[in-house]
Amino acid sequence: MSRDAREWVWEHSSSKGTARLVLLSLADRAADDQCVAWASLASLVERTNASRTAVRDALVALGTSGELTILDHLEGPQRSTVYRLPRAAAWMAKTAAARRMDPDAYVEPPTASDPVPGLDEEGEKDLRRYGIWPRKGTDSGTSRRTDSGTSRRIPAPRGAGFRPRHGTESDPQNRREPKLNRKDSSSGAAVTPISGWQVDAASHSWARQNGHLDRLGEDGMRTAEAKWRAHRAGHAPRPAAAWARDWRSWIAREHPAARPSLYAVPGAGTGPTGGMTRAQAHTAALLAAVGEPTTAREV
Template sequence: MSRDAREWVWDHSSSRGAARLIMLSLADRVVDEQCVCWASLNSLVKRTGASKSTVQQALDRLLDAGELDEVVDLTGPQRSTVYRLPLAAQAAAQAANEQGTDSDEPAPVAGADLPLRVSALQRYGIRPREVPESPAKYRTPAGPGTGTPHRKPVHRRTGDRYRAVPVSGTQNGSEPKVNGKYSSDAAAVTTVDDWVVDAATHTWATQQGHRDRLGEQGLAAADAKWRAHRAEWEPRPAAFWAADWRSWIAREHAPHRPNIHTGSGTNPAVKGGMTRADAHTAALLAAIDAPTGSE
């Protein structure tokens, strides 16, 4: 019977390339007039000389074209996949009817649409597939001993899977909010004038000692100076403004801080318009002209 199946592939199959080689390889293993055969993916790769992906794509095209069916409730030797050539089986049934062949079970014209006779296939090592304990993970057989061929389902292409998700959807949970918790509000942008120092930042200033070091007036002055320097910046997330504000406050000097270059304050004050060197020279001259009491 494999010869008739091969002749059908040569004369009537529309397959080409690797798909034609696969059809010929499967037809070579046809066991009877039902045009049932078996093959594993590795054996088809070895027979055709094509890559595994090429063979898989060719099988999908043959299944979609209707020249090949996968019988999912049967298994072949060494657990190989069982296939059927439905169009070749229909042609064989028509030829048998035209010749008036007498047999116990004559094949009808539409033999490709009827259940397979599994009992006639068991001699070739083709048997019903054992149903696992959790059948929900597998395809349910059409019925015991029926050998009904099933078309392998085609993978649906859903296009853009995230088309229904809005552009401003839920933010990543790893984005920190200003108060240290996780929220999508941390991604909202605002200008420096609209940003308000939050409670967590106030707590940070107190714990770090910046509120005592600068005082309320000094802290307000530092805040105003920071906002003036950031006025030209583009709107940014609130978390950015909080981090930048903290960095600015940490570097801000306390008001009325003594100048380390003036020593203890005993040196004469620098007059307006005079450089430090001129002031030192004037103080030295004044000391020379001052009376010592020994004249």
């Protein structure tokens, strides 16, 4: 289920900078469709490679946006904090309900009005297999639950009134980078089946600039695209930008066709023959490539 939670972050989260890294780190630890994960502040600092202050600010930003809550009546291993991604849980519940009716149904993008499924007692018991238990002395946490279920907003870090000058969504090293929304993040993005999507000019330019066109060649690019379309043939329609990202990811992972063996000598087999050593076979192949005779030359 962590894959589905990560997919929600990539496709639908409005977080940026360190906040996005923190959310991805927690989504990576989501055990099931309840989107509950545990993490210590130190582990988030290590995984995101950000400062402790930056991670704290990111948690505050995510709590303010409603994309992350703390389940303060639960605790993870070594008394670590337990978080929930409520918007991701709502999206997964919405998708599961639609797919039960029709496995190929198109699911509308998530909205703020999508209901967040509650975390009942049975669901909390399922979390115990992942090391998440009720906090000691809370009577299974029922006395500390809020009206929204079992969560609360993330409090601001210590230091009254402290707010980063440039906001809480990114680190200082990201201040010069433009904060752009994803082109297909709006709920009204048009979708198309894979058969109706063609590689656009921007994707061609990306493949050329990143060396994939030189690495694979024109034939290799066509072969890679054919394989990609065959693997994605059964997927539901997506926005054009989503197909473009998926295509780029596939091309970046594609390996070029195997090169011919250097042992091959014109008119001979694929390995050293005729009593030639391996070094002599290499030399013969190179000389044959430049049109030189393969016999020893006088010095």
